[in-house]
Amino acid sequence: xxxxxxxxxxxxxxxxxxxxxxxxxxxxxxxxxxxxxxxxxxxxxxxxxxxxxxxxxxxxxxxxxxxxxxxxxxxxxxxxxxxxxxxxxxxxxxxxxxxxxxxxxxxxxxxxxxxxxxxxxxxxxxxxxxxxxxxxxxxxxxxxxxxxxxxxxxxxxxxxxxxxxxxxxxxxxxxxxxxxxxxxxxxxxxxxxxxxxxxxxxxxxxxxxxxxxxxxxxxxxxxxxxxxxxxxxxxxxxxxxxxxxxxxxxxxxxxxxxxxxxxxxxxxxxxxxxxxxxxxxxxxxxxxxxxxxxxxxxxxxxxxxxxxxxxxxxxxxxxxxxxxxxxxxxxxxxxxxxxxxxxxxxxxxxxxxxxxxxxxxxxxxxxxxxxxxxxxxxxxxxxxxxxxxxxxxxxxxxxxxxxxxxxxxxxxxxxxxxxxxxxxxxxxxxxxxxxxxxxxxxxxxxxxxxxxxxxxxxxxxxxxxxxxxxxxxxxxxxxxxxxxxxxxxxxxxxxxxxxxxxxxxxxxxxxxxxxxxxxxxxxxxxxxxxxxxxxxxxxxxxxxxxxxxxxxxxxxxxxxxxxxxxxxxxxxxxxxxxxxxxxxxxxxxxxxxxxxxxxxxxxxxxxxxxxxxxxxxxxxxxxxxxxxxxxxxxxxxxxxxxxxxxxxxxxxxxxxxxxxxxxxxxxxxxxxxxxxxxxxxxxxxxxxxxxx
Numbered sequence: 001x002x003x004x005x006x007x008x009x010x011x012x013x014x015x016x017x018x019x020x021x022x023x024x025x026x027x028x029x030x031x032x033x034x035x036x037x038x039x040x041x042x043x044x045x046x047x048x049x050x051x052x053x054x055x056x057x058x059x060x061x062x063x064x065x066x067x068x069x070x071x072x073x074x075x076x077x078x079x080x081x082x083x084x085x086x087x088x089x090x091x092x093x094x095x096x097x098x099x100x101x102x103x104x105x106x107x108x109x110x111x112x113x114x115x116x117x118x119x120x121x122x123x124x125x126x127x128x129x130x131x132x133x134x135x136x137x138x139x140x141x142x143x144x145x146x147x148x149x150x151x152x153x154x155x156x157x158x159x160x161x162x163x164x165x166x167x168x169x170x171x172x173x174x175x176x177x178x179x180x181x182x183x184x185x186x187x188x189x190x191x192x193x194x195x196x197x198x199x200x201x202x203x204x205x206x207x208x209x210x211x212x213x214x215x216x217x218x219x220x221x222x223x224x225x226x227x228x229x230x231x232x233x234x235x236x237x238x239x240x241x242x243x244x245x246x247x248x249x250x251x252x253x254x255x256x257x258x259x260x261x262x263x264x265x266x267x268x269x270x271x272x273x274x275x276x277x278x279x280x281x282x283x284x285x286x287x288x289x290x291x292x293x294x295x296x297x298x299x300x301x302x303x304x305x306x307x308x309x310x311x312x313x314x315x316x317x318x319x320x321x322x323x324x325x326x327x328x329x330x331x332x333x334x335x336x337x338x339x340x341x342x343x344x345x346x347x348x349x350x351x352x353x354x355x356x357x358x359x360x361x362x363x364x365x366x367x368x369x370x371x372x373x374x375x376x377x378x379x380x381x382x383x384x385x386x387x388x389x390x391x392x393x394x395x396x397x398x399x400x401x402x403x404x405x406x407x408x409x410x411x412x413x414x415x416x417x418x419x420x421x422x423x424x425x426x427x428x429x430x431x432x433x434x435x436x437x438x439x440x441x442x443x444x445x446x447x448x449x450x451x452x453x454x455x456x457x458x459x460x461x462x463x464x465x466x467x468x469x470x471x472x473x474x475x476x477x478x479x480x481x482x483x484x485x486x487x488x489x490x491x492x493x494x495x496x497x498x499x500x501x502x503x504x505x506x507x508x509x510x511x512x513x514x515x516x517x518x519x520x521x522x523x524x525x526x527x528x529x530x531x532x533x534x535x536x537x538x539x540x541x542x543x544x545x546x547x548x549x550x551x552x553x554x555x556x557x558x559x560x561x562x563x564x565x566x567x568x569x570x571x572x573x574x575x576x577x578x579x580x581x582x583x584x585x586x587x588x589x590x591x592x593x594x595x596x597x598x599x600x601x602x603x604x605x606x607x608x609x610x611x612x613x614x615x616x617x618x619x620x621x622x623x624x625x626x627x628x629x630x631x632x633x634x635x636x637x638x639x640x641x642x643x644x645x646x647x648x649x650x651x652x653x654x655x656x657x658x659x660x661x662x663x664x665x666x667x668x669x670x671x672x673x674x675x676x677x678x679x680x681x682x683x684x685x686x687x688x689x690x691x692x
Contacts, residue, residue, distance in 0.1 A: 030097040030098055030099055030109070030208050031095060031096070031097050031203075031205055031208055032096050032097060032098045032204065032205060032206075032208035032209055033094075033095070033096040033202075033203070033204050033205075034093065034094070034095045034096075034185075034187050034201075034202070034203040034204075035093070035094045035201070035202055035203075036092070036093040036094075036187040036198065036200065036201035036202075037091065037092055037199070037200055037201075038091050038198075038199035038200070039089060039090050039091035039092070039116075040053060040056065040088075040089035040090075041053065041089075042091065042199050043199060043200070043553065044056075044553055045250065046250075046551050046552040046553070046554075046555075048520045048524055048525065048528075048552040048554050048555060049552055049553050049554050051515070051516060051517065051518045051519075051520070052498065052501075052518050052553070052554060054515065055501065055502060055505055055515035055516075055518055056089075057089075058505045058513060058515055059085055059505065060078075060081050060082045060085045061507070061510075061513060062504065062505050062507065063081050063085075064078050064081055065507060065508075065509070069508070079128065079132065080132055080136075083125075083128050083129060083132060086125060086128075087112075087114065087125065087129075090114045090116055090125065091114065091115055091116060091117075092112060092113065092114045093112075093113045093185075093186070093187055094110070094111070094112055094113075095109075095110070095111040095112075095113075095185065096108065096109070096110055097109040097110075097111075097178075097208065098208045098209055098211060098212055099211060107211065107212070108177075108178065109158075109176070109177060109178035109179050110176065110177045110178070111174065111175070111176040111177075111179060111183065111185075112174070112175040112176070113172055113173070113174055113184070113185075114172070114173040114174075115170060115171070115172050115173070119171035122164070122171050122172065122173050123164055123171065123173075125173050126149075126162075126163055126164045126173040129162060129173070129175070130151060130162065130163060133151070133153070133162065137153055139153045139154060139155055140153070141153055144161055144163070144182075147163070147165065147181075147182060149163045149164040149165070149166075150162065150163030150164065150165060150174070150182060151163050157178075158177060158178040159177075159178065159179070159180060160175075160176065160177050161174070161175075161176050161179060161180070161181075161182065162174060162175040162176070165182040165184070167184050168184075170184070172184060187201040187203060187247075189247065190203060190245040190247060190260070191245075191260075192245060192246075192247050192258040192259070192260065193258050193546060194247050194249045194256060194258055195249060195251070195256070196249045197249070198247030198248055198249055199248060199249060199250055200247065200248040201246065201247045201248075202244065202245070202246040202247070203243075203244070203245050203246075204242075204243065204244040205241075205243045206235070206236045206237070206241045206242050206243065207241045207243070209236065209237075210237060210241070213227075213228075213231055213236065213237050230311070233307075233310055233311045234311070235263060235264070235267045240263045240266050240267045241263065242261055242262060242263045242264060242267070243261075243262035243263070244259065244260075244261050244262075245259060245260045245262075246258070246259035246260075246545075247259075250551045251551065253530060253551070254530040254548045254549065254550060254551050255548065255549050255550065255551045256546075256547070256548055257534075257545075257546070257547050257548070257549065258544070258545065258546045258547075259544065259545040259546075260539075260542055260543070260544045260545075261542060261543040261544070261545075262541075262542050263541055263542065264541075264542055264543030265538045265539075265540070265541050265542060265543050266540075266541030266542070268303070268307060269541070271300075271303040271306050271307045272300050272303050273299050273300055273303040273304070273307060274299060274300070274476060274538050275300050275303075276298040276299050276300050276346035276347075276476070277298060277346070278298055278472070278473055278474050278475055278476050279296065279297075279298050279472055279473075279475050279476065279477070279478060280472055280473060281459060281469075281472055283296060283298070283347055283349075284296070284457055284458055284459050284468065284472070284478075285453065285457045285459065286349070286367065286450055286451045286457070287349065287351055287353075287450070287457055287458045288351075288353045288355055288356070288446075288450045288455055288456070288457065288458070289455065289456040289457055289458060289460050289461055290353050290354040290355055290359075291351050291352070291353040291458050291480065291482070292351075292352045292353055292354065292359040292360075292363070292481070292482040292485045292486065293351060293352045293480065293481045293482065293486075293563075294349065294350075294351040294352075294458070294478065294479065294480040294481075295349065295350055295351070295477070295478070295479045295480075296347070296348070296349035296351075296477065296478050297347075297348055297349070297476060297477035297478075297536075298346050298347060298476045298477070299346065299348070299476065300346055301341065301344025301345055301346060301348065301368070301369070301371075302341050302342050302343075302344055302371070303341075304341055304344070305325075305336055305337040305340070305341030305342070306337070306341075309323065309324075309325050309336075309337065312324055325337065332382075332383075332386055333382070334379060334382060334383065339375070339379040339382075340376070340379060342371075342372070343370055343371055343372040343373075343375050343376040343379070344368060344369070344370060344371065344376075345368070345369030345370055345371045345433070346369060347367070347368075347369035348367065348368050348369070349366070349367045350364065350365065350366045350367070351364075351365055352364050352365070352566075353365070355446050355455075356438060356440075356442075356443040356446045356447055357438075357439060357440055357442070357443045359482075359485055359489075359566075360489070360565075360566030361439070361566045362423070362424070362439050362440060362443075362566075363438075363439070363443055364438065364439045364443075365436070365437070365438045365439075365443060365444075365447040366435075366436070366437040366438075367434055367435070367436055367437075367447070367451065368434060368435040369433060369434055370430065370433050370434060370435055371433075373430050373433050373434075376430060376435065377411070377430045380413070380428075380430070384401040384403065384413060387399075387401055388400055388401055397418060397419075398417060398418060398419055398420055399415070399416075399417055400415075400416050400417075400418060401413055401414070401415055401416075402414050402415075402416050406429075408445075408448075409429045409431060409444070409445065409448055410429060410430070410431055411429060411430070412427060412428075412429045412441070412444065413427065413428055413429070414426065414427040414441055415427070424439045424440065425439070425440050425441055426438075426439060427439075427440065427441045427443075427444040428444065429444060429448065431448055431451075432448070432451055432452060434451060436448050436451060458480070463531075464480070464531060464533070467531070467533045467548070468533070471535045471537075474537055475535040475536060475537055476536055476537065476538055477535070477536035478533070478534070478535055478536075479532075479533070479534045479536075479547075480531065480532065480533050481531065481532040481533075481559065481563075482531055483529035483530060483531050483532055483549070483550050483555065483556075483559045484526055484527070484529045484531070485562070486558075486559040486560075486562030486563050486566075487525050487526050487529045487555055487558040487559045487562060488522075488526045488562065489561075489562030489563075489565055489566060490557075490558040490559060490560065490561030490562030490563070490564070490565055491519075491522055491525055491526065491558050491561075491562075493558075493561040493562075493564075493565055494519065494525075494554065494557050494558040494561045495519040497557075497561070498518035498519045498554075499518070499519070501515075501518065502515045502516070502517070502518050519554070520554060525552075525554065525555055525558055528555075529550050529555050529558075529559065530548065530549065530550040530551070530555075531548075531549075532547065532548070532549040532550070532559070533547050533548055533549075534546070534547030535547060592637040592638055592673075592678075593673075593678070593680050593682060593692050595637040596636055596637055596638065596670045596673060596682040597682040597690050597692055599633045599634070599635075599636070599637075599647065599670075599682075600647060600668055600669065600670060600682045600683070600684045600690055601684065601690050602629055602630075602633045603622075603625070603629065603633065603634075603647055603649065603668055603684065604667055604668065604684040604688055604690070605628075605688075606625040606628035606629050607619065607625055607649060607667060607668070608656070608688070609625075609628050610624060610625045610628065611655075611656045616655045616656050616657050617654065617655055618650070618651060618653050618654060618655065618656060619649070619651065620651055621649075621651060622634070622645050622647060622648075622649050625649075634646060634647060636670050636671070636672035636673060638670060638672040638673040638676045638678055639672050639676055640672065641671050641672045641675055644671070645671070646670065646671055646672040647668055647669070647670055647671060647672075648668055648669055648671045649667065649668040650665075650666060650667050650668060650686075653665075653686075656686065659686045662685065662686035662687040663685055663686075663687040663689070664685065665685060665686045666683055666684070666685060666686075667684045667685055667686045668683075668684045669681055669682065669683040669684065670682045670683075680692045
């Protein structure tokens with residue numbers, strides 16, 4: 001699915017801090033996770049997914065052929081392969097529970113519930129599983145008391161029960177581990193604003209992990225208090241431990257998703273992070289009409305500093321050291337809270353658009369509202385000065401902030417990589433009470449023009465405005481992705497992936513088995529792609545999320561591939577250039593050693609020339625061989641030695657022919673490097689070779 005859909009389903013605690021409907025459905029006390037899927041046929045119900053759905057049903061046939069082709073005599077039984085795949089494709093709910101590790105050897109309970117719309121199919125799956133368990137289980141099966149159609153196996157790690165269970169007119173197939181009795185528990189709609197039961201559903205309760213976390217804290221001893229503080233600050237433990245509820249349903253033209261993050265806002269109550277006003281039309285006006293992706297939010301910028309300091313500041317406190325903020329201030333003279341966070345306003349956004357660079361990652365723009373633009377600018381200047389000084393010293397000028405004054409934009413700074421093919425020129429300016437940053441100078445210029453009201457905005461697109469306007473004045477964050485654009489970008493990659501799957505499913509021997517063409521036509525994927533939009537709201541101490549995306553799995557796959565393609569286009573070259581920087585810095589660090597090695601090699605040659613011209617006698621001191629050298633050769637790149645020459649030569653040997661092991665006997669070395677504490681000293685030997 002698209003990024004918005006995935007965010008709603010698998011949002012973690014950190015995502016909750018960045019984004020975030022009545023009380024959610026109650027869960028068992030020890031339940032950590034419940035995941036529901038309506039099954040393969042329901043998930044791939046869109047007509048654009050039918051070819052993929054039909055192809056996936058051929059997997060078992062292909063898997064059964066592989067052992068023979070690979071000359072594997074121990075092939076799994078065909079019935080087992082088919083059974084496992086049928087189970088995975090069925091409508092199912094998986095529940096994972098946690099208990100105190102000290103109470104039992106295996107503190108995890110797992111329950112799998114399968115309920116096919118056809119009760120006979122459910123029974124057939126259960127019968128096949130029971131037959132397979134009877135043949136393969138290493139422990140005996142016995143009927144479960146009062147449940148005639150269920151079996152029990154007792155293992156060293158806990159009981160396992162399985163079989164058909166009927167309740168309230170429903171026929172269910174249950175498989176459970178570490179549970180004594182069959183329990184029917186539906187994920188339901190979890191009181192989310194969904195029009196139907198979810199085809200995908202998720203419920204997570206971090207309170208259930210408390211016994212596991214407490215056990216880990218006890219194991220750490222004195223250091224456990226710091227782990228507790230970190231877990232509490234992350235919303236994983238304590239009174240603000242989060243619960244996450246999410247679901248996806250499918251309508252006629254799109255998929256709807258909703259989520260609720262219990263304690264998602266309360267976790268940051270003491271920092272006042274969400275005390276800002278909600279988003280308005282004025283906020284969306286600074287986003288260009290041709291935007292391809294967007295995240296814009298309202299939060300108190302100055303509050304981020306205190307939260308981050310509390311979250312990471314104690315990492316070094318256990319050792320009695322200063323925190324990261326204190327360390328940063330000591331090294332740079334910049335207090336992150338005073339000089340950075342205190343100057344931030346409430347509005348933050350980043351987006352990509354066609355006019356700022358083609359719609360992909362190279363068009364990325366970041367906007368941060370500033371409450372004190374002048375002081376923030378002075379902080380930036382201090383950072384630039386220090387980075388430039390460090391780059392000159394360690395990176396030989398390959399990285400440099402270059403600043404110029406533009407008549408329209410004012411003071412513009414661009415990060416350059418002179419001599420390196422790095423595919424970006426990160427540029428930023430402080431203007432109109434905002435920090436505006438872009439991947440390219442041209443993108444910066446366009447973004448500033450949009451900020452000043454110089455072009456049509458996203459709200460001028462009727463199809464998107466109809467989705468956005470009803471939630472403005474209430475939402476604290478909006479995310480948007482132009483599925484049509486990104487699906488077009490990713491169509492080729494997705495087509496290749498589905499072609500690979502089709503070829504993998506074809507048989508070398510059965511020519512009749514052919515999945516056909518799995519990728520829909522370009523027009524069906526791109527022109528019908530529904531945009532992904534999500535909204536985050538503060539609801540008391542919770543965060544709730546609602547949104548829409550395309551209903552087709554293939555379209556969402558193409559959209560995701562388009563996003564990844566745009567990232568790869570700039571990230572891969574940047575990684576290559578980034579990998580070169582340490583080597584260049586290493587070459588700079590090596591440069592004095594290499595220059596000294598060159599000097600000592602010339603000195604060795606002069607030493608040998610002197611000996612050949614003086615009846616194989618060695619010089620009495622280095623001054624006797626100066627005539628054979630250029631003056632700069634005697635100056636070590638490691639600095640001057642005030643009590644003699646920079647280079648030492650061996651004058652204890654009277655004649656070079658007296659040296660028995662010329663490859664082991666030192667002729668000379670760099671005294672300046674030795675006295676200066678260099679870890680690698682250039683050393684010359686009588687056979688002429690030089691080592692560092």
